[in-house]
Amino acid sequence: MASVKPEIRTFLCRSDNIGVLIRDPASGACAAIDVPEAAPVLATLEAEGWQLTDILVTHRHADHIEGIPEVVERTGARVTAPEKAREAVPGAKRTVAEGDTVTVGDLVAKVWETPGHCADHVTYHFAQAEVVFAGDTLFTLGCGRVMEAEPQVLWRSLRRFLDLPDATAVYSGHDYVLSNGRFALAAEPDNRNLKDRVAQAERLAEQGGFLIPSTIGEEKATNPFLRVGEPALARAAGLEPGSDPAAVFTALRAWKNRF
Numbered sequence: 001m002a003s004v005k006p007e008i009r010t011f012l013c014r015s016d017n018i019g020v021l022i023r024d025p026a027s028g029a030c031a032a033i034d035v036p037e038a039a040p041v042l043a044t045l046e047a048e049g050w051q052l053t054d055i056l057v058t059h060r061h062a063d064h065i066e067g068i069p070e071v072v073e074r075t076g077a078r079v080t081a082p083e084k085a086r087e088a089v090p091g092a093k094r095t096v097a098e099g100d101t102v103t104v105g106d107l108v109a110k111v112w113e114t115p116g117h118c119a120d121h122v123t124y125h126f127a128q129a130e131v132v133f134a135g136d137t138l139f140t141l142g143c144g145r146v147m148e149a150e151p152q153v154l155w156r157s158l159r160r161f162l163d164l165p166d167a168t169a170v171y172s173g174h175d176y177v178l179s180n181g182r183f184a185l186a187a188e189p190d191n192r193n194l195k196d197r198v199a200q201a202e203r204l205a206e207q208g209g210f211l212i213p214s215t216i217g218e219e220k221a222t223n224p225f226l227r228v229g230e231p232a233l234a235r236a237a238g239l240e241p242g243s244d245p246a247a248v249f250t251a252l253r254a255w256k257n258r259f
């Protein structure tokens with residue numbers, strides 16, 4: 001199969017949710033990743049002249065699914081939801097679980113179950129396009145809150161992102177970049193790459209933008225929750241260097257909750 005590069009648009013929804021459209025230029029197939037709010041999704045489709053064919057839901061929280069009924073009514077798009085969220089997602093036509101394949105035209109994604117933020121959370125990885133839609137699992141410079149599991153469950157989900165190629169673009173479900181950056185700097189004040197990225201995020205925010213997507217390589221260099229094997233982060237979390245990364249993760253996540 002020929003290599004296909006998708007067209008992707010991001011836009012703010014509600015107050016800090018990120019709306020995303022991904023389109024296969026060859027077939028015209030187009031998917032929304034979650035629908036936090038109908039109006040900005042419909043406005044972007046209109047502005048681009050795109051036809052929505054699919055909605056890929058990452059998890060059942062209201063701020064990711066509330067716009068679905070209106071968008072389905074207007075576009076007829078097919079809703080794909082996590083199997084574990086089958087009852088909660090309005091109009092779910094198809095459900096997916098670990099290892100399933102989803103296509104948007106010629107674009108192909110693998111489904112990962114990534115529990116931790118909530119039990120039903122899934123991530124969509126378009127390997128050939130080098131794009132991953134992380135929902136509320138992995139954020140630019142941060143990670144999701146742990147709501148329905150022990151912290152190590154989220155750590156196991158996050159660890160999977162470390163195996164992706166560095167060039168993979170990461171789209172997260174919220175713009176928490178500046179507050180995540182403040183915490184990251186508190187945890188790892190001597191990380192030069194991190195200082196540069198936070199400065200870049202601040203410049204973007206001044207212009208009304210946000211540092212999304214990120215890349216796996218950038219996150220590996222700057223996101224404290226992916227750097228829990230580093231001695232500096234173990235020390236910052238109050239643990240011995242060389243401690244179990246899951247324990248460092250748990251301590252960092254608890255610190256972030258109080259931060």
Ligand SMILES: [Zn+2]
Nearest residue numbers: 059061117136
């Ligand atoms: Zn959520």
